[in-house]
Amino acid sequence: MGEDGFNVAIVGATGAVGNEFLKILEERDFPIKSLALLASARSAGETLMFRKRDIEVEELDEDSFENIDIALFSAGGSISKEFAPIAVKAGATVIDNSSAWRMDKAVPLVVPEVNPGAIAWHKGIIANPNCSTIQMVVALNPLHQKAKIKRVVVSTYQAVSGSGQKAVDELSQQVRSLFSMQGVKKNVYPHQIAFNCLPHIDVFQEDGYTKEEIKMVNETKKIMDDDSMEVSATCVRVPVFFGHSESVNVEFYEPISPEYARDILAMSPGVAVLDDPSQNIYPVAIEAAGNDEVFVGRIRKDSTVEYGLNMWVVSDNIRKGAALNAVQIAELLS
Numbered sequence: 001m002g003e004d005g006f007n008v009a010i011v012g013a014t015g016a017v018g019n020e021f022l023k024i025l026e027e028r029d030f031p032i033k034s035l036a037l038l039a040s041a042r043s044a045g046e047t048l049m050f051r052k053r054d055i056e057v058e059e060l061d062e063d064s065f066e067n068i069d070i071a072l073f074s075a076g077g078s079i080s081k082e083f084a085p086i087a088v089k090a091g092a093t094v095i096d097n098s099s100a101w102r103m104d105k106a107v108p109l110v111v112p113e114v115n116p117g118a119i120a121w122h123k124g125i126i127a128n129p130n131c132s133t134i135q136m137v138v139a140l141n142p143l144h145q146k147a148k149i150k151r152v153v154v155s156t157y158q159a160v161s162g163s164g165q166k167a168v169d170e171l172s173q174q175v176r177s178l179f180s181m182q183g184v185k186k187n188v189y190p191h192q193i194a195f196n197c198l199p200h201i202d203v204f205q206e207d208g209y210t211k212e213e214i215k216m217v218n219e220t221k222k223i224m225d226d227d228s229m230e231v232s233a234t235c236v237r238v239p240v241f242f243g244h245s246e247s248v249n250v251e252f253y254e255p256i257s258p259e260y261a262r263d264i265l266a267m268s269p270g271v272a273v274l275d276d277p278s279q280n281i282y283p284v285a286i287e288a289a290g291n292d293e294v295f296v297g298r299i300r301k302d303s304t305v306e307y308g309l310n311m312w313v314v315s316d317n318i319r320k321g322a323a324l325n326a327v328q329i330a331e332l333l334s
């Protein structure tokens with residue numbers, strides 16, 4: 001970093017994650033000397049506000065990374081595959097939000113509360129995990145340190161913002177159409193998402209799982225550095241705008257009580273425990289949205305196995321699940 005901060009580029013600045021990057025860099029007073037906002041030709045020339053100044057969006061091209069120190073990518077996997085190596089060659093460190101590089105053995109996959117040390121071996125690209133993985137490992141890792149985890153079974157309830165700005169618009173439009181007795185239009189999802197749940201996130205694989213489910217399995221093992229941990233996932237899209245929720249069943253090798261788990265989680269970085277069901281206190285998506293923490297509640301014993309717990313884990317998928325986690329990685333570089 002120069003004396004007066006980093007030269008930063010955001011690739012995909014006009015998208016849902018890109019917008020959140022702008023908010024978070026501003027909120028956290030990230031040391032920025034210059035900020036380049038990059039997107040496709042469609043939005044080149046538009047302006048976006050950062051620190052009370054309008055910045056013009058430029059079209060991403062091969063010369064976009066000259067003098068850039070940190071490039072934050074959120075324009076999809078194919079853009080990351082093509083342009084991250086170009087950015088690295090130009091001297092930038094890339095923090096990539098897509099799945100393009102996550103499982104590459106030469107690329108660290110980082111959640112700062114869990115494996116900050118992995119940043120040390122980066123060779124130019126650092127991968128940001130999938131949103132559903134991030135919030136789950138932030139809650140699992142403190143427990144894993146105390147009583148080794150044997151198996152995790154997770155079902156997700158994922159907000160439409162995980163599919164980008166177009167999906168946020170689709171849910172709003174469908175709700176409005178239904179209340180005005182008109183038919184719904186479907187573009188982003190194969191079924192109506194308003195007042196519905198779709199057990200389908202990303203594409204189906206031959207084995208019947210979706211890519212989102214496989215990402216959760218593989219990324220969790222890589223971040224927690226434990227290939228022996230069994231993970232089984234079902235990912236579901238729900239008609240919520242912001243905030244992913246997860247029902248997480250955890251089997252341990254050693255005993256761990258709900259009370260102890262609650263205490264451990266309450267002391268863990270990035271976690272907030274909301275767990276007093278008698279007072280209707282538990283995490284909910286609309287209250288998690290706009291916050292940085294991973295909220296955990298409904299912590300209770302699973303008596304069907306020797307050592308097991310169930311819990312409910314909620315976080316803002318665009319903040320901790322994407323932009324915030326990436327900015328926290330960037331802060332570790334400074």
Ligand code: NAP
Nearest residue numbers: 012014015016017039040043074075076098130131164165
């Ligand atoms: P979005 O709202 O659809 O935004 C997409 C962004 O990519 C826009 O800025 C768009 O620019 C830009 N873009 C698209 N094609 C481009 C091209 N050919 N050249 C340059 N820029 C291009 O999507 P989003 O929700 O922000 O997500 C973006 C990506 O972030 C996803 O594809 C995914 O890889 C990643 N993501 C990760 C997580 C996570 O779990 N960590 C969560 C959500 C998203 P225009 O405005 O010019 O079209």
Ligand code: 3JN
Nearest residue numbers: 077097098099100130158162163201
């Ligand atoms: O659907 C969600 O809730 C999260 C979506 C993440 C996403 C969306 C499009 C492409 C990803 C991701 O981060 O895994 C990708 C990708 O594969 O890069």
